Amino acid sequence: MSIEKGIIGETLPSGRSVEGAKKSRFDKKWFVYITIFFLALVYLCPVPVYSFETDSTQHILEKNSKLKGKKNVIFMVTDGMGPASLSLARSFRQTRDNLDIGDILEIDKHLIGSSRTRSNSSLVTDSAAGATAFSCALKSYNGAIGVGPDKEPCGTILEALKLDGYLTGLVVTTRITDATPASFGSHVDYRFQEDLIADQQVGNHPLGRTVDLIIGGGRCHFLPHSAEGGCRNDEKDLVSEAKSKGWKYVENREHFDALKEGKNVELPLLALVAESDIPYDIDRNPKEYPSLAEQVKVALTALSEATKDSEKGFFLLIEGSRIDHAGHHNDAAAQVREVLAYDDAFKEVINFIDDSDVETVAISTSDHETGGLVTARQVSPSYPDYLWYPQVLMNASHSGEFLVKKLRSFAAEKGFGVNQVNDNIDSQVLDSFIVEEVVEKDLGIKDHTKEEIETIKKSLHHSELLYVINNMVSFRSQTGWTTQGHSAVDVNIYAYTNSEKINSKLLSRKKNVGLLGNHENIEIGKFLEHITGVNLDRITKMVKGIKHSPSFDFSQSTDETVNNIHMNAIQKPNF
Numbered sequence: 001m002s003i004e005k006g007i008i009g010e011t012l013p014s015g016r017s018v019e020g021a022k023k024s025r026f027d028k029k030w031f032v033y034i035t036i037f038f039l040a041l042v043y044l045c046p047v048p049v050y051s052f053e054t055d056s057t058q059h060i061l062e063k064n065s066k067l068k069g070k071k072n073v074i075f076m077v078t079d080g081m082g083p084a085s086l087s088l089a090r091s092f093r094q095t096r097d098n099l100d101i102g103d104i105l106e107i108d109k110h111l112i113g114s115s116r117t118r119s120n121s122s123l124v125t126d127s128a129a130g131a132t133a134f135s136c137a138l139k140s141y142n143g144a145i146g147v148g149p150d151k152e153p154c155g156t157i158l159e160a161l162k163l164d165g166y167l168t169g170l171v172v173t174t175r176i177t178d179a180t181p182a183s184f185g186s187h188v189d190y191r192f193q194e195d196l197i198a199d200q201q202v203g204n205h206p207l208g209r210t211v212d213l214i215i216g217g218g219r220c221h222f223l224p225h226s227a228e229g230g231c232r233n234d235e236k237d238l239v240s241e242a243k244s245k246g247w248k249y250v251e252n253r254e255h256f257d258a259l260k261e262g263k264n265v266e267l268p269l270l271a272l273v274a275e276s277d278i279p280y281d282i283d284r285n286p287k288e289y290p291s292l293a294e295q296v297k298v299a300l301t302a303l304s305e306a307t308k309d310s311e312k313g314f315f316l317l318i319e320g321s322r323i324d325h326a327g328h329h330n331d332a333a334a335q336v337r338e339v340l341a342y343d344d345a346f347k348e349v350i351n352f353i354d355d356s357d358v359e360t361v362a363i364s365t366s367d368h369e370t371g372g373l374v375t376a377r378q379v380s381p382s383y384p385d386y387l388w389y390p391q392v393l394m395n396a397s398h399s400g401e402f403l404v405k406k407l408r409s410f411a412a413e414k415g416f417g418v419n420q421v422n423d424n425i426d427s428q429v430l431d432s433f434i435v436e437e438v439v440e441k442d443l444g445i446k447d448h449t450k451e452e453i454e455t456i457k458k459s460l461h462h463s464e465l466l467y468v469i470n471n472m473v474s475f476r477s478q479t480g481w482t483t484q485g486h487s488a489v490d491v492n493i494y495a496y497t498n499s500e501k502i503n504s505k506l507l508s509r510k511k512n513v514g515l516l517g518n519h520e521n522i523e524i525g526k527f528l529e530h531i532t533g534v535n536l537d538r539i540t541k542m543v544k545g546i547k548h549s550p551s552f553d554f555s556q557s558t559d560e561t562v563n564n565i566h567m568n569a570i571q572k573p574n575f
Helices: 018-044 057-064 083-096 127-136 157-163 179-185 194-201 238-244 253-257 292-306 322-328 332-355 391-395 400-414 424-442 450-458 465-477 500-506 521-532 536-542 559-571
Strands: 068-078 111-116 167-175 213-217 248-250 269-272 314-320 358-365 491-497 517-520
Touching: 068 127, 068 292, 068 332, 068 521, 083 332, 083 391, 083 491, 111 521, 127 157, 127 179, 127 521, 157 167, 157 179, 157 314, 157 521, 157 536, 167 179, 167 292, 167 322, 179 194, 179 314, 213 292, 238 248, 238 269, 269 292, 292 314, 292 332, 314 332, 322 332, 332 358, 332 391, 332 465, 332 491, 358 500, 358 521, 391 465, 400 424, 400 465, 424 450, 450 465, 491 500, 500 521, 517 521
Parallel strands: 068 314, 068 358, 111 517, 167 213, 167 314, 213 269, 248 269
Antiparallel strands: 111 491, 358 491
8 A cells, every 4th residue: 555545544564654654744845945945045145254253244245245356465463462461451441441341452353363472593582583484484583584594584475565566564663673574674684783674674675675655663773873863873864865765754743744644645655753662652742653543544545545556455564563662661551551552553454444445454463472461460478369450550641661761861950870869858859759750640659668769769770760660550550570571472363354265264274274273473474475375485585685694793692692682772762
């Protein structure tokens, strides 16, 4: 008897009833319908994953089909920022602005992975080797700027893209000749060769001029030794040379404002808006110095406008440079403002990408962590309190760097020499200034002790003064530091794009393809090479003849010597 003609209640040969067979056919039919429905849904309504932020996914999806074929690459470096720096900044802002605990930074929304930072010479890298890992996609020794372990120049991503028709730019808050920006367009054996770096940046280079836009500090390395504000070891006037080669030169806030947020820029642009490093954001006078976000806006607008009719886009390096300096100085109040200033700049980049009709990607990471920062500190031998006080950082209105300069200027004005501060009359005057102007007004500390004031006086003419001042804030906020140098902590990788194609590569788990998960820092450099299709080996052959060795014997160099030079470079221009 067939199933179709079975009698209700009759048992089929299989042992099932007719009713059961009909129910089985009914279930199978609906299973097929549901399966077809969901397959159609997936096929017709794909859900792209562009980043771990979903709010703007639909907006990007709608624009993705309209993107032009060329590409913009924005590479961002938070020098010295480790994961704890984000915790510091996030909690500080929540406390300061009375925000909900769910409030996060803009950069937090775009976390995709982490990076291991070791150099060729140490588990603890310096900024030079760290930046060279990004620019050349290879490991080198601490102190190396665009050269490999054998001290041979290596082709950089910036140089490769420039030769491929891209426009290029560097935007930083430190000297433009400092390690990170230098490693993308220069080649020297040691990071302290800043005069030679400046030479190469204005076009004294086998490839000619490789940078179209420069915004940052470090004007002194472009001026003759004898000139006011010059710090070169020779009499070269690179500013005059740059002007003669067609560079548009900007040296102050007034000139910067005349750029009209990037709408009135002639390339190449050499904007050296500070003699040395741009002041910490906590100290920065906005009437004298632009913020990093303002610099970024000018750069993005200018480069976008200049490439609008080109078949190629632009490459822009952006660095939040002085996060690192605050870490070296163990200055929690300064560092938290530097991180927030960088987050503002990051927002500018995100907004630019969202509004762009060009395929654009931004990648942000750190070269290393600085200071061994911890958002907790055991301040007594007894069992530690589980406490941290970001509100203490809110009370400080200046950095330790600024206050060292202020104290020493006051001492010089009053004629206090090294051996004079023990005089009773001098001590009273100095005590009042330290207590009222520095500790209570600038640091916002009212519970200071006599011992702390005495320590400041004793340290007035010594290098430890900086750390004495900064520790008063860190101690009260219970912020911990383990070093005045760098650490080997892994650092975060962030990314954002308006391109489905680039995003699929970003989030790939394939080796040497994506950045999702944990990676060596050189893999970031390889990713930049991969998505742009350039060949760094080809550029390496082309820069082989560049002058890169120091003009004096440095054969006895060690990591310690290089690091000492780095620390001196951080402090000397400001003290």
